[in-house]
Amino acid sequence: MCIVGPFSMPSKGRLRFFKGSLIVTVVGLLLAAAVGFYYDGTAAGILNTVFLVAVLGVLEISLSFDNAVVNATVLKDMTQLWRRRFLTWGMAIAVFGMRFFFPLVVVSLVAHIGPFEAVRLAVLQPTEYARVLNQAHVPLQAFGGSFLGMVCLKYFFDSQKEVHWIGGLERLLARLGKFEALEIGLMLLALYGFSEIVPGGESHEFLVAGVMGLVTFIAVDAVGTLMEAGPAQAANLHRAGLASFLYLNVLDASFSFDGVIGAFALTNNLFMIAIGLGIGAMFVRSLTIMLVEEGTLDAYRYLEHGAFYAVGALAFLMMLGTIVAVPEAVTGLVGAAFIGLSVWSSIRAKRAEARSGAHKS
Numbered sequence: 001m002c003i004v005g006p007f008s009m010p011s012k013g014r015l016r017f018f019k020g021s022l023i024v025t026v027v028g029l030l031l032a033a034a035v036g037f038y039y040d041g042t043a044a045g046i047l048n049t050v051f052l053v054a055v056l057g058v059l060e061i062s063l064s065f066d067n068a069v070v071n072a073t074v075l076k077d078m079t080q081l082w083r084r085r086f087l088t089w090g091m092a093i094a095v096f097g098m099r100f101f102f103p104l105v106v107v108s109l110v111a112h113i114g115p116f117e118a119v120r121l122a123v124l125q126p127t128e129y130a131r132v133l134n135q136a137h138v139p140l141q142a143f144g145g146s147f148l149g150m151v152c153l154k155y156f157f158d159s160q161k162e163v164h165w166i167g168g169l170e171r172l173l174a175r176l177g178k179f180e181a182l183e184i185g186l187m188l189l190a191l192y193g194f195s196e197i198v199p200g201g202e203s204h205e206f207l208v209a210g211v212m213g214l215v216t217f218i219a220v221d222a223v224g225t226l227m228e229a230g231p232a233q234a235a236n237l238h239r240a241g242l243a244s245f246l247y248l249n250v251l252d253a254s255f256s257f258d259g260v261i262g263a264f265a266l267t268n269n270l271f272m273i274a275i276g277l278g279i280g281a282m283f284v285r286s287l288t289i290m291l292v293e294e295g296t297l298d299a300y301r302y303l304e305h306g307a308f309y310a311v312g313a314l315a316f317l318m319m320l321g322t323i324v325a326v327p328e329a330v331t332g333l334v335g336a337a338f339i340g341l342s343v344w345s346s347i348r349a350k351r352a353e354a355r356s357g358a359h360k361s
Contacts (some may be wrong), residue, residue, distance in 0.1 A: 017290040020087075024282045028275045029053060035271050052267050053276040059266075060259055060280020062332045065339055066314070067255045068284045069307035070151070072291035074244050074251075082241030083292070086248060087285055093249050094281045098256045100274040106140070107132045126268035137261055138202045138322045139209035144257035145318035146191060146213030151251065152312035153183035154221070165305035165345060187214055194319045206322060213254070220247050256281075258318055262328045301349060306342025310335035 029050050036049030075083055107118040111132045122129045155161075156170060157177035164170035176182055191210035195203040223243050256277070263273040291297060297304055313334045317326050 014290060014294070017293075018283065018286045021279075021282045021286045025057070025279050028057070028279045032272065032275050035269070035275070039269070049269075049272060053272050053279070056263055056266060056273060056276025057279035057283070059263070059328065059332075060277045061283050063259055063262075063328065063335065064255060064280065064284045065287070066307045066310035066335045067252065068287040068291060069297075069303060069339070070251065070311060071248055071284075071288040072297055073304055073307075074248055075288060076292045076297065078241050078244050082245055083289070085241075086245055087289065090245065090249055090252070091282065091285055094252050094256070094278075094285070096274075096278075098253050099260065099277045099281065100270070102253075102256075103133055103260060103270065103273075106136045110135050122270040126270065129270065130264045130268040134261065134264065138198065138200075139205045140257045140261060141318045141322050142191070142194075142206045142209035143213040143216075144254040145315045146187060146210040147217050147250070147254040147315075148311050148318070149187055149190065149315035150183065150214060150217040151254075152308050152315060153186065154217075155308040157183045163301055163305075165302040165342060170305070184214065184218070190319070194322065198322050202322070210319075216250060220250050223247075252281075255314075258314065258321075258328075258331065262331075300343055300346035302342040302346045303339070304342075306338040306340075309342075310338040313338065 032050045032053035033046050036046035039045065040049070075086065078086070104115055104118045104122065107113070107121065107129060108115050111118070111121075113121070118129075121132070156173040159174055159177040161170070161174045161177070164174070188211075191207055191214070195207040195210070198206045223246060259277055259280075260273070263277060267273060314331060317331050317334065320326055
């Protein structure tokens with residue numbers, strides 16, 4: 001039986017979701033050529049810069065497919081107005097906020113310098129800029145790992161969850177979800193365990209940043225609960241959309257920590273990193289919208305599960321990255337494996353249902 005759905009061969013209709021991304025890609029590569037000309041002034045330098053920016057874009061896409069799926073689970077319940085705002089304002093926050101301004105703020109805080117001095121450092125002394133930013137590697141990874149870990153645990157420790165991919169494990173976790181705040185206790189234990197083996201006397205920084213990530217998740221989740229719209233609260237859909245918008249942007253920020261730090265393995269140039277990761281982030285946004293409007297989460301019942309397993313794996317690898325070097329390729333491949341297996345399982349389940357229905361008829 002042929003399974004037709006959003007993961008079949010791309011159609012012209014689906015290309016409409018990526019028009020904006022393609023335009024941003026063209027503009028981004030032109031900007032990359034300008035950056036290459038400014039710093040090098042030769043054709044070889046321009047081509048090298050454009051190539052590195054393209055690689056950064058592909059890297060961001062490969063690392064963020066699980067991000068797109070998780071975003072889609074939230075976005076499918078948002079109104080069209082807030083979906084558009086996520087694509088516009090959220091895009092600005094993701095590209096200019098997290099990929100450009102956030103590293104500058106981190107460098108300012110770590111080096112105890114002003115923001116303009118941080119910009120000067122990024123433009124004139126990119127190697128020193130990268131060194132200072134990497135000093136914040138441990139707290140950034142701890143914060144992001146803690147927040148994403150809670151996203152994963154919150155999904156599986158849900159007593160009302162009915163669809164299970166890995167049946168025995170997920171049914172057990174769903175039953176354990178009846179115990180109040182169990183996932184918070186597990187995350188605190190994980191943070192303490194990792195803090196005990198973080199090298200270089202950075203255990204205190206790790207623990208503080210991890211706890212802040214946990215508190216941030218609790219705060220964002222609380223805001224979402226307060227603004228949640230129920231059947232008798234239709235007038236509050238606007239507030240519910242705002243809550244989901246805030247949650248998605250904090251989620252994106254946590255996903256981006258690993259990519260921003262990892263990008264410095266390819267280049268120290270802030271502008272190249274911002275352009276390359278920005279191109280990738282735009283494609284992730286387009287993919288998110290496609291997943292929602294094409295009904296992918298409904299067509300592939302276990303895709304959501306695979307994405308949250310990938311998020312949990314990323315959270316673990318981010319924390320592990322504070323102890324040993326974890327290649328970006330490993331992070332991407334682990335996430336891709338969970339996504340791929342969940343799609344394969346979804347297709348098998350759909351075929352089994354079709355055969356069962358055929359036999360009954």
